[in-house]
Amino acid sequence: MDCVAFEIAVEQRRHGALGPEETRALEAHLAGCERCRAYAGEAARADAALAASAEAAVGGADWARLEASVRRQVRSGARRVVFDLATVAVAVPPAVLGLAPEGRRAGALGAALLACAAAALVRGGYHGFLARRARGLAGQELLAFHRAALRADLRRALAGRWLALAGALGFAAWAMAPGVAPLGRVALAEASLLVAGTWIYVLAVRVPRLRRQLASLGEERG
Amino acid sequence: MARPPPLDAAAEEALLLRARQGGRAREEVVVELFRGHRAPLLGVCLHLTGDRADAEDALQEAFLSAHRALPAFRGEARLSTWLWRIAVRAALEVRGRRRPAAPVDPELPAPPAEPPLLARDEARRVLAAMDRLPAEHRVVLSLFAAEGLRHREIAEILGVAEGTVWSRLHEARRRLAAALGRR
Numbered sequence: 238m239d240c241v242a243f244e245i246a247v248e249q250r251r252h253g254a255l256g257p258e259e260t261r262a263l264e265a266h267l268a269g270c271e272r273c274r275a276y277a278g279e280a281a282r283a284d285a286a287l288a289a290s291a292e293a294a295v296g297g298a299d300w301a302r303l304e305a306s307v308r309r310q311v312r313s314g315a316r317r318v319v320f321d322l323a324t325v326a327v328a329v330p331p332a333v334l335g336l337a338p339e340g341r342r343a344g345a346l347g348a349a350l351l352a353c354a355a356a357a358l359v360r361g362g363y364h365g366f367l368a369r370r371a372r373g374l375a376g377q378e379l380l381a382f383h384r385a386a387l388r389a390d391l392r393r394a395l396a397g398r399w400l401a402l403a404g405a406l407g408f409a410a411w412a413m414a415p416g417v418a419p420l421g422r423v424a425l426a427e428a429s430l431l432v433a434g435t436w437i438y439v440l441a442v443r444v445p446r447l448r449r450q451l452a453s454l455g456e457e458r459g
Numbered sequence: 460m461a462r463p464p465p466l467d468a469a470a471e472e473a474l475l476l477r478a479r480q481g482g483r484a485r486e487e488v489v490v491e492l493f494r495g496h497r498a499p500l501l502g503v504c505l506h507l508t509g510d511r512a513d514a515e516d517a518l519q520e521a522f523l524s525a526h527r528a529l530p531a532f533r534g535e536a537r538l539s540t541w542l543w544r545i546a547v548r549a550a551l552e553v554r555g556r557r558r559p560a561a562p563v564d565p566e567l568p569a570p571p572a573e574p575p576l577l578a579r580d581e582a583r584r585v586l587a588a589m590d591r592l593p594a595e596h597r598v599v600l601s602l603f604a605a606e607g608l609r610h611r612e613i614a615e616i617l618g619v620a621e622g623t624v625w626s627r628l629h630e631a632r633r634r635l636a637a638a639l640g641r642r
């Protein structure tokens with residue numbers, strides 16, 4: 238056995254996973270090997286430092302405050318769903334009715350409500366997606382999963398801006414259909430705002446954030 | 460660090476049954492899990508974020524994620540293993556949110572019984588060195604340093620073969636020593 242194998246045996250002994258025979262072999266090797274003794278000493282020293290810092294954090298934690306905060310956030314998550322729905326119900330119909338010209342209000346309202354329902358479905362699906370993803374898939378390598386999830390988010394964000402552009406173009410085409418000039422200008426402005434907003438968000442906020450997340454993981458290791 | 464007795468399969472099953480009632484019952488289950496696992500999880504969150512406030516944020520986020528994900532939990536792993544996986548990812552995310560310019564100067568609070576100054580200095584240096592390692596190495600080092608985790612459970616948390624955790628720990632140890640300037 239070379240020193241690397243003995244160094245791994247040092248770890249296994251530290252964590253109670255070395256059989257009696259291997260332990261004797263390790264001890265015999267350690268007696269004559271400066272390098273492996275240094276390794277064992279360094280491992281013990283680093284683990285003691287890690288344990289000390291963890292203990293300091295645990296000793297200094299205000300558990301009552303943290304627990305109350307977890308409770309509060311759990312509850313506010315449930316309340317937020319109700320709040321979001323109420324906001325949409327109160328805000329969307331008047332906005333649509335105010336913007337749409339006479340004669341097309343019913344259609345516009347219907348379309349807006351459909352869009353809201355679709356958004357609610359997407360939100361629910363996203364919620365479930367986050368829940369499934371929080372732990373990574375069972376049996377899958379956790380960090381590989383974490384990296385893959387971030388890369389998928391990055392791809393989705395970059396694709397999302399094209400989706401916004403396509404949606405805005407479709408909306409503008411619909412709104413500028415012959416015979417409805419007043420809505421055309423408003424719709425064009427809305428569509429441009431939507432596209433500009435999406436692109437700014439994706440390129441200035443979302444993508445840099447995801448890139449930072451990926452970079453913070455460091456190089457990929459097997 | 461006082462660690463609660465690990466939940467056996469029957470206790471986990473009972474907790475899950477209660478969690479499936481939803482609403483208040485699920486909240487209470489999450490709080491019970493919080494009380495049972497908070498200390499070792501906070502320790503690992505500290506090692507992974509390198510910052511005490513970030514570690515507390517990560518811990519809270521982990522339990523929020525757990526609350527959200529509990530209904531989808533199908534017993535594919537031990538509940539504690541599942542929680543560890545969630546906490547590791549929460550800690551990595553919280554750390555990733557930090558601006559890269561923000562240097563890590565782990566501010567360790569003075570624990571009730573003040574350790575010698577040298578020990579605290581060493582703890583700080585090791586945390587700062589950990590911060591320069593790739594995530595795989597940070598995670599394996601901190602899980603092995605966590606009290607009460609056996610290598611089998613660590614392999615399950617990481618989703619790797621048992622043999623892999625040893626080689627990864629060994630490589631991480633070498634990198635840590637290098638980051639500390641000791642090799």
Ligand SMILES: [Zn+2]
Binds near residue numbers: 240243266270272
């Ligand atoms: Zn040797």
